[in-house]
Amino acid sequence: MTTYLLRLFSLLPPRLVAIFIAGLSVVSLAAAFISQFGFGLKPCDLCLIQRVPFALNAGLGLIGMACLGWTRTVIGLSGFFFLVNSGVAFYHSGVERHWWKGFSGCSTPDMSGSIEDLMARIQSTDVTRCDEIPWDLFGLSMANYNVMMCLGLGVACFIYLYSTRNKKFQEDTITGQ
DSSP states (O other): OHHHHHHHHHTSOHHHHHHHHHHHHHHHHHHHHIIIIITOOOOOHHHHHHHHHHHHHHHHHHHHHHOGGGHHHHHHHHHHHHHHHHHHHHHHHHHHTTSSOOOTTTSSOOOOSOHHHHHHHHHHOOOOOTTSOSOEETTEEHHHHHHHHHHHHHHHHHHHHHHTTTOOOHHHHHHTO
16 A cells, blocks of 8 residues: 555656645635635634645745746645644644643633723733634534644655655656646
């Protein structure tokens, strides 16, 4: 099975992989914005952080499509950013499930001080908490799905690089594939 997967990955042209990385990253960002603005799901701080690697990978994918000499480097960086995003999403999942505490602004607010101070802080803050799950499907939150997707994509990027490590890509430059 592993040999078959490596052989299958090695058949993909690097430009196609770069297009896939850019496209999937743009679709992921679009889904986040649609859930935010279309369905009113306000993102928390960790949700916003998870968008950054997708934006970076969208840009990297475009660079990989345009600059064929950089495509393998772009795929490696994209794999790294997918794994970083998976780690952030795993941390977010743990905060949501109350396995550990989140950032100070992500969890239960500071309840110290007088009632007037507390009311003033509440009224002046428009914070979405990271330790609540605003939406789930089959018991899994968006952060949970992001862990699985980004982990898989990061590993897939490195499997691709491994499976094509001896392949020469000069023909891609000549044919424009």
